[in-house]
Amino acid sequence: MNQSQLKSNDLSTFDQYESEVRSYCRSFPTKFQRATGYRMWDVEGKPYIDFFAGAGALNYGHNPPEMKKKLIGYLMEDGISHTLDMASEAKETFLNRFNDVILKPNRLSYKVMFPGPTGTNSVESALKLARKVTGRQTIMSFTNAFHGMTLGALAVTGNKFKRKGAGVPLNHAVSMPYDGYMGSNTDTLEYIESFLKDSGSGISLPAAVIVETLQGEGGINVASNEWLIGLSEICKRFGILIIVDDVQMGCGRTGSFFSFERCGIIPDIVCMSKSIGGYGLPMAITLIKPELDQWSPGEHNGTFRGNNLAFITATEALTYWETEQFAEEIKVKAGLLRNALDEFVSEFPELKGEARGIGLMQGIAFEPGIAERISKASFERGLIMETSGTDSEVIKIMPPLTIDRDGLAKGLNILKNSLQAVAGEKNAILSH
Amino acid sequence: MNQSQLKSNDLSTFDQYESEVRSYCRSFPTKFQRATGYRMWDVEGKPYIDFFAGAGALNYGHNPPEMKKKLIGYLMEDGISHTLDMASEAKETFLNRFNDVILKPNRLSYKVMFPGPTGTNSVESALKLARKVTGRQTIMSFTNAFHGMTLGALAVTGNKFKRKGAGVPLNHAVSMPYDGYMGSNTDTLEYIESFLKDSGSGISLPAAVIVETLQGEGGINVASNEWLIGLSEICKRFGILIIVDDVQMGCGRTGSFFSFERCGIIPDIVCMSKSIGGYGLPMAITLIKPELDQWSPGEHNGTFRGNNLAFITATEALTYWETEQFAEEIKVKAGLLRNALDEFVSEFPELKGEARGIGLMQGIAFEPGIAERISKASFERGLIMETSGTDSEVIKIMPPLTIDRDGLAKGLNILKNSLQAVAGEKNAILSH
């Protein structure tokens, strides 16, 4: 790190050498250097509170000490780093711990697939397998869903801008209304069921439904337990597989390890990535009911299926889930967060906010344009917090799950100040 | 690592918990634990020589000391690990070094995109961009090509078994004969050109051609310089972009940093992954001619675009390329390897081998069935070496580029013994 002459917050290297596709560096225009827990520092030493958590990849915070220790230890011993899908001690340990700590206590018995280390890879593997097992081609997905950016995953993603980027038509998928899409009085399952049972609906029987139990990128839309259970029952009735994309909502984000624990459904396939590696290291797994594990060897592959450094931290991360305590703490913090958001909504009625979300995936929806200004104002005050929704109309609060009450309070205070500032601007405009 | 009771080479955890899709662990049935340079050890301490190099992800060997030192140093300082596409000091350093050490000396001026940390992600980003920039949809690819396993990349991959795994038709691509596909007397470019120029050929003008300069997975097929230059000229003539997939052949595998340096063409887009991270850590980049960098911010994204640990080791890896020395050494070792292979082919005429390849991507093609037995016999003797080709008919020798002459000689000796054993079996059968 001998670039000390660049320590100032000069982003010219990125402007000059990095592609125009770069995005978050435009919202948070500084150069980050160090981070621990819920705190980040840029090259000038300015601290930030992290209400973003790597878009859900840092549920356990930045550089958690126990994982760091294990990781450095493994490196020092020349533990093997890259193994494709050869067997390694690190992988074996992860598999055993994952079964002991996560699956067995939840009475689940999934086979674990390592599909390549990204969420979109896990989704692609799930769709391939669902199509193979059923011999069908159509996947049912939902309005405002986000599942990834490679062509297979993009076909089940709702966002028009992202879809257009494909450059080719996205097929073999049908988009159905998510819970609440038609307003709170309309049960969208009725609509879905009528399309499935009617032989004139123009829609083929799907191989699978892919669903997020809470849509994060889509604007923090929470599916109710009743809706998820109903969807699961429809799938059973029609012989459709149900895939839960838990890439962002898994690993405790909504309060339990799997996001679907709250409603008790058992998906046929589960996609996980982001925080599964524990330390922000690329890793993904696809969980498959044993009877559906009909892959031929090597039918899906990828160079980085065997990221052993991630297996080391992933294994350590499971320690959080050995007792109920971690989940309990999330619930408490989720309650505090919700209270604060409700209070903010009341306090700034001119912003017409609507609090949303569960667990530590919460936010406030505004009219278009407001959320981005709040995000900007927060960044200036030392808080990293992104927006979501197709029109970036929602501020998305997803701190590390390990944040302490003090950190949460500090971050919320910055948010409050930012809301005040944006409300002030708005009032100023209106009073003219 | 408290699983000492499992230290024996018992693979039951994998049988029980991992998906049937696992593959290499079937060819190399042991549990790996440690590795340095070209050597790997399993949990029982048995050493192996590595002629596989993580399928090209470990060109600099396992756990190279300088990178390891930098990596541990970064971890100890709580360097930020995961940043999506926010700006970080580690990324900035990589961008500057990559320009100074690689691009400028080669008089290249690409913009760097971080498309997500896998080769298939880089390919998907390249195809999207080519389609966006040209407004066309078809991509021309080649027989026996391998570009990845997500739907977009799979559509330009030749392998029937992999393609079938898609479960949906793979479209918007046209497969053309690679150099040598119709025998050494037929110039396949003539065929390609006639399809392009004829308005009745049934083929739309492609957005891009995607090509490997040497097909590794496809069976070690080397495209001649003339063919590559001719292809590049056809692309210019018809306004088609040329994408070089250097995921496996880049980072020195064929003797120079970019595999296309040998023929002097300048691709419009270059895909890199595998060894770009240096230490086997997931990382990928897509290099784009500045005038083609027409992405909108966030039009392609992904959670693990910002793997800062990989940026640290990737930056260090560039040190190998600061002088000509490393490339020179590869050439010398490539010569030794070719001599040995030629000798083996002569020595075991009953195996009807055909030496192939350039740089440290070489191999011997056999009749179906032979290569797999040689790979097996080698493993038993302590050598990791995979097969390639659609019928696994080629042994693929790709040691770390950093292997010393002694290591190379030892590995080749094992290979020779294995050839002898397989030849012996064959002779035994024939003499009956």
Added chain:
Amino acid sequence: MNQSQLKSNDLSTFDQYESEVRSYCRSFPTKFQRATGYRMWDVEGKPYIDFFAGAGALNYGHNPPEMKKKLIGYLMEDGISHTLDMASEAKETFLNRFNDVILKPNRLSYKVMFPGPTGTNSVESALKLARKVTGRQTIMSFTNAFHGMTLGALAVTGNKFKRKGAGVPLNHAVSMPYDGYMGSNTDTLEYIESFLKDSGSGISLPAAVIVETLQGEGGINVASNEWLIGLSEICKRFGILIIVDDVQMGCGRTGSFFSFERCGIIPDIVCMSKSIGGYGLPMAITLIKPELDQWSPGEHNGTFRGNNLAFITATEALTYWETEQFAEEIKVKAGLLRNALDEFVSEFPELKGEARGIGLMQGIAFEPGIAERISKASFERGLIMETSGTDSEVIKIMPPLTIDRDGLAKGLNILKNSLQAVAGEKNAILSH
């Protein structure tokens, strides 16, 4: 016709030589020979009343005398029969008459395309043009729609059995709920509009909507005027073309020449076939708003675009529309028909029928299984009447528009007797 030895109703020739795909000959198992007006005779001289009218291709009845006279006259003069899309006197006369009698009085100014002589050809041409003009690919169609059997038209057809026959996935289309699909209390336009305006809905902006104002094949579903007007307004608001498929509902079937006259919308493109030729001769036209007529010469073609014998009868058929009288008569007969159906529904409550339809496209919906038995019983009694709906649950009454009151009464009497017979069987079963 020297096959007098086959005059008996022996269908063995068809069993032996014709493909298994044949269908109506199974429902109406006799050999037809002659026909006039609403009457048909088989080879044994048995008469039938026709409540089927060639599935809408014989709105003017069988062999109407004036057309027959013109046709024979043209043949005797060696009028040219086949001209592709060369100019002919017969075509010129048709074009002028069609403008004078139909378009101008309705204040419409469409360009006329001859796309090949079948409805599916007209639909394919309409979809091509809509895609060309808008540069978009998706077509919005409706549940239970029927538009034809070639791949482009089949993609916008709802019926699962027909769609499966494609043997390939049917893409570039999205199926939306038709008026009434979600029950009478739900306005399906709200649903459609929410998908169009939401940038996260997963649906691209369509090139066009294709709609039948009354779905005949789909089970006699009548779209309300309000719904059709609302749909037209949505299309305008979003810049989507509206295509009315008037292949079966046009030429007076619902009471006016164009079926959309009742609601006053002006489609961008209109597809016509079936009765447009007047005499059951193959002919189709696609009507295009002049500003959308952006075809290049020959961009869509076909051998039988210029069926001059059909132009002769088509021209003569327009005579029916020179005054209001013909339309008035249809209305009167439609009223008589509806009264009869309502009466039948009341008289046989055990059949739980529901009268449907408008104009001379009416029917009664039953529980599955009933309609086919009624059709069979009617055939045995000398009435040709088919079923429709995806489960063949509706009897479909569509006599020639030229039928006189006496013919209508006779046919309805046979229908009544058939209903009685089927009701009797049902009661017999229930009383056991």
Added chain:
Amino acid sequence: MNQSQLKSNDLSTFDQYESEVRSYCRSFPTKFQRATGYRMWDVEGKPYIDFFAGAGALNYGHNPPEMKKKLIGYLMEDGISHTLDMASEAKETFLNRFNDVILKPNRLSYKVMFPGPTGTNSVESALKLARKVTGRQTIMSFTNAFHGMTLGALAVTGNKFKRKGAGVPLNHAVSMPYDGYMGSNTDTLEYIESFLKDSGSGISLPAAVIVETLQGEGGINVASNEWLIGLSEICKRFGILIIVDDVQMGCGRTGSFFSFERCGIIPDIVCMSKSIGGYGLPMAITLIKPELDQWSPGEHNGTFRGNNLAFITATEALTYWETEQFAEEIKVKAGLLRNALDEFVSEFPELKGEARGIGLMQGIAFEPGIAERISKASFERGLIMETSGTDSEVIKIMPPLTIDRDGLAKGLNILKNSLQAVAGEKNAILSH
């Protein structure tokens, strides 16, 4: 025909009311009125010799007297005109005669499907059935093929302009080089076979190959008997169905009823239309080997499957094939035609013509631009003759098969004069 005031050759009605898609009326700008045999007359009584024959729909000439008599007789007796796929006496007679006169003497036993009355309908039905029977999706087609304009048929058509008209990507088809496409020294079957047998070729095993034995629209390319036999053998070896599209080449155009009689192959499916109806009336049939006739009833349908007027003339047309005489006469005339073309090529060396074709489907290929001028010059002199090839570079001579030697000589004389005129213009330009 009371439009006597328009008897002059005023095309304003077409300009004003007909779509821009109209095409042949631009090449042959007059209004046709009457026609018999090989002669046509426009409204002003100007005669034309027909070397076009309705693009192959008028092999028996215009208004052949015996067919006309039968047709008028049927009309006068009120023979039923339109029957969908109900059984009719006229259809029965056709089926029996077609078996007796055509199939049995050729020792063929096809089931006959009536797919709708156009060639593209027949092709769509053939592709559907091939996909259903094999469970595969890809169809192999050939460079410069023409199979129709609906989406399924268009996907196997080579012409870029026509394909682009689809407005959506055309998939599930792979275009392979036709006989002679790579020059006379390259056997394109080798190329095709290597793609089929190689599991890395990027091409799925096709359901079927669709082939014309002579490509008319594609520029009069004749496949050799050896090539057709070789293709048929490849299909057998790989379990691929072979579909011969005999829409234009069937009904005697190349010298025998089926165009494939010359090489002795037996296609699995045959598509026929154009001249099968005899009188230029819309009709098509799909011939299916009995074991492949796996349709469900109604799985493919269409309103005009039962064009009984066409059955009447089609039956009569079979009379030509009751003896060998008709085929013999075609051969004689084909010889005369070839001699004349060879002579023209020699006589006008400055036009660099190349005679092509067999039977009464012959022509001369020129450099781009020449053929259209010859066609224009011929029209002015009273000869109707179109061009073909993707760049309209070939004059296409396809008179009615019934043309007498005198008519042929007269037409060829006009052609010679036209060649002379165009050669003269060219020489005049060159001599400047």
